[in-house]
Amino acid sequence: MKKMSSNPIELVDLSFNYNGQPVLKDINFKVEEKEFVAIIGPNGGGKSTLLKIVLGLLKPEEGAVKVFGQNPNKARELVGYLPQHSHFQRDFPIDVFGTVMMSRYHGLFKNYTKNDEKIVLQALQDVEMEEYRDRQISRLSGGQMQRVLIARALAREPKLLLMDEPMSSIDPEMQNSFYQLISRLKDKMAIVLVSHDVGTVSMHVDKIACLNQKLYYHGPAEEAEEGLEKIYHCSIELISHGIPHRMLKKH
């Protein structure tokens, strides 16, 4: 058996309430090294909350969270994050390079190094945005901005990459290159992708987790049908594109 501490994510009997309302209940969830997992479920099903708990931004009322066997706050060095909503102002005085550079932050009084610059440039190349490095961020399209934010997550050189609705603002042409990028990254890190839209997950993931307050299914993508039906049972209108099982590989 594998040692517990080596797992990128390990959640045990985890519950979380927000203003007295249960958001997550009795979640047991594990992501193994270099695994690519998609968490699907309706809006408000607790997907973003789950990521924020893994990041240490939210503290669960009950249960244990371990990220690489550590307290989430201690493991931040190893985690890259693409938020669903960014709260920054688009007219903020910062360019693409500066935006990505922020994820190389080393702590108080520590300067960014030449090596940091190299890593940032590499991350921008990965998302095909290196020619925009000096552009102020308000002069990017929505899809370009999203790519910059993916680069920002990658520049962390994470061992665990958390992406909250990464496809939400990517242009359709970019979708293919996004999955190509992911398949290149898969050998280097564990990836957890959150989506309310089953269609985007396609056939790329190793495992699917179906989340709607409770974790209904967690296992190989091909067998996820039943779990999907359960979580969407009463809220089928929340899916924006078609019927879930049509999207998955026939077996």
Added chain:
Amino acid sequence: MLEFIQYEFMQRAFLAAILVSVACGAVGTYVVIKRIVSLSGAVSHAAFGGVGLGYYLGINPVLAAIPFSIAAALSMGAVREKVKISEDTAIGILWSVGMALGIIFINLKSGYAPDLFSYLFGSILTVSNTDLYIMLVLDIIILLIVFLFRREFLGVSFDEEFFQVVGLHSTFINMLLLALIALSVVVLIKVVGIILLIALLAIPAAICKQYTYDIRKLMISSTIISTILTSMGLILAFIFNLSSGATIVMVLAAAFFISHYIHE
């Protein structure tokens, strides 16, 4: 025409214009890009409590305003973190409670304060050498803090949540930024006064932000623009015998509209 340069009070006034502009350029930039202008307005009004306390204790009101406005700024920060009231409401409360405290302190002393108006509306022409020294020391402290924490301030101004994820202690940095605003408020009190100083903190950076997206250039250009506009206001106030604080604010406002028009 230029004979006013010979007056010693005018020389001091121009020195004061430069010293306030340094604080405006450095801290005003964060106030504008982090969009905390009204929060800073609350801190500045709360500083009046410190001025009143200074009167009451018989010490220099500007010096008394330093710990008082820092305390006000930090309590504002603590409210933001811990209590579940909207920031907007907290701003309104801090704003008026600070002023009310100042008035009560002044009542307690004698019910009469000779140069109260100069703290409310500013009086750059009566700036003393002591005031200049206080401003200089505060400017140095401000610049030092901005230099040492420039990465963190940029991070919490831009995307606080993400910066927390990469390991920043954002509560501490937010508090430090608020304390920095409190210090620059104190630098500005004598020149434009508690009620008007938010214009000087916000307008130069708001003008320059239209023309650059490099934060360092933004700080430097705001300082230069602020020095020029404050000096212009000072000269106009002298020539037309107007209140200096109000004239400076009107010059800033005019410059803002003109620059906005040109930029469009």
